[in-house]
Amino acid sequence: MATLRALTSAGDRHITWDPAAVAAGDVEATAAVREAERLFAAVRAQGGTAFTLGPSQTTTRIEHFDRSAEQVVLVPHIVGG
């Protein structure tokens, strides 16, 4: 299963989908991944940053939504205090 999480003031919001089901054209899985794409675009448009997380704490910044990534985390825009 793949997951996208967005950190928000109401706590993290997450969307999960099965990449194999998306590839097979499953309606629910396709709807979930489209919702994840919308959330990704919305947070990025507000200045947020996206990361994929891999094994051994590998953290990679990404610019474009990757529906094959196992875990994507979106963090909101940051500012210097």
Added chain:
Amino acid sequence: MDAREIMRRLLRELTQRSVWQAASASERQAAAAAQRATALLHTHLTEGEWAQLTRRGSLEVASPSTPGRRYSIPRAGGIVTVYQGGRPVMQLCVGPAQPLPADDVVLLHLLLIRGDESAYLATANRFPLR
């Protein structure tokens, strides 16, 4: 007491009750968000890192680019301290533009340091220590 006064009192009581219920619901949502943030942060840390955070109240993160540099992220929020070779050399003031549960803020610092350290440092206000 006439009917108008009864209606007025009834309306006042209903208003007060709905305000209290709204505040109570808001507190419950904040508590639930804080619990989810803690659970999420826990899944991103090793057992050693989690023990350090809960025992010391801060999380140390190694710089991916500079040997000997470590960032100390306070769980309670506030200034991040940068250590070089074990010595504090700089303080950073940086955080999310929108309010987040405290443990989500720790996760935000962790991800930015590990995944986009140069942008993190470029955004932060930096205060060198002597």
